Amino acid sequence: MKPLTIHQRQFIAWAGIIGAFLFVTVFTLEGWLRPGYNPLAMYVSDLSLGTRGWIQMVNFVVFGILLLIFTRAVAAEFQNGKASRGGVILLTIIAISYFASGPLVTDPIGTPLNQVTLHGTLHGIFGAIVFLLMPTSCFVFLRRFRIDPKWRFLYGWTLLLGAISAAGVILLTLFTKFPSLQNVFKEWVGLIQRTAIIPFMIWVFVFAIGILMRMSKNEK
Numbered sequence: 001m002k003p004l005t006i007h008q009r010q011f012i013a014w015a016g017i018i019g020a021f022l023f024v025t026v027f028t029l030e031g032w033l034r035p036g037y038n039p040l041a042m043y044v045s046d047l048s049l050g051t052r053g054w055i056q057m058v059n060f061v062v063f064g065i066l067l068l069i070f071t072r073a074v075a076a077e078f079q080n081g082k083a084s085r086g087g088v089i090l091l092t093i094i095a096i097s098y099f100a101s102g103p104l105v106t107d108p109i110g111t112p113l114n115q116v117t118l119h120g121t122l123h124g125i126f127g128a129i130v131f132l133l134m135p136t137s138c139f140v141f142l143r144r145f146r147i148d149p150k151w152r153f154l155y156g157w158t159l160l161l162g163a164i165s166a167a168g169v170i171l172l173t174l175f176t177k178f179p180s181l182q183n184v185f186k187e188w189v190g191l192i193q194r195t196a197i198i199p200f201m202i203w204v205f206v207f208a209i210g211i212l213m214r215m216s217k218n219e220k
Contacts, residue, residue, distance in 0.1 A: 010215050013073040016208030019066030020201040026059045042190045044197065045106040045123065057102045064099025070208060071095060077211055083144040090137040097126040097133075131169050134200040138162030141207075154210045161199040161206075168196030 030047050031039040037047065047056035071091045078084040100122070107120030139162050145155040171192045175185045185192060 006215055009073050009076045010212060012069050013208050013211045013215070015066040016070035016073070016204050016211075019063050019070060020205040020208070022066075023059055023063040024198055024201050027056060030055055030059075038190065039194070040191045041187050043106070043109065043193055044190075045101070045127065046109065048102075048105045049108060053105065057105065060098050060102035064095050064097075064102065067095035067098060067204065068092065070204070073208070073211055077214065078144070081144065082147065083141045087137060087140045087144070090133050090140060094130055094133050094137065097129045101126045101130070131172065131196055134196065135162050135166035135169055138165065138200065138203055150214065151210070154207065157206050158203060161203040165196050165199040165203075168192055168194075168199070172196055 027044050027047060028039070030052070031037055031042075031044075034047060034050075034052060044056070047053065048060075071088055074091060075084075075088045078087065104119045104123040104126065106123045106127075107116055111120065138158050142155065142158045142162060145151045145158055171185070172189070175189055175192065
């Protein structure tokens with residue numbers, strides 16, 4: 001594959017900035033504007049339901065595409081060393097999973113097992129992959145940022161945002177796996193989920209800015 005020029009890398013790095021910002025902005029605004037939707041108590045995926053569900057479906061697909069484009073910039077910057085292979089693979093899997101989650105609409109919370117749909121099940125599988133790999137990808141790159149002086153400026157951001165995302169994933173997993181906890185957290189499950197998602201999106205945003213900064217230095 002022909003190497004990307006620095007201007008091409010700068011262009012596709014913007015996909016990370018735009019994708020992360022757009023994804024959070026769309027589901028936040030749609031959550032506020034959707035009648036009957038409670039962002040604190042409902043999943044982001046629940047916005048895919050109903051007559052306006054196409055908005056969040058498209059949001060999943062667009063973010064998946066933009067994140068996949070962004071991984072090309074990451075791969076160009078990290079051609080060897082720690083995270084050069086594993087980190088790029090993880091981001092690629094996350095991007096594909098977000099993309100696939102769009103058309104595979106979730107089932108409403110509390111759907112009886114005998115009424116669960118195939119597309120709802122697949123959405124849940126891709127969702128589980130996303131939530132497992134979002135904080136994991138942060139920690140994979142954290143090792144590189146810790147030892148590489150050129151990228152050490154991203155170490156603190158990555159540690160903080162990865163830790164918050166991981167905490168959100170752990171709480172969300174506890175809610176899912178232990179029915180006794182559902183009564184405790186049911187009014188806050190939407191907030192818990194966003195605690196896992198939003199820090200990762202901020203990390204992608206900051207990571208993309210970091211790549212642009214590095215490329216700008218290389219041009220001088």
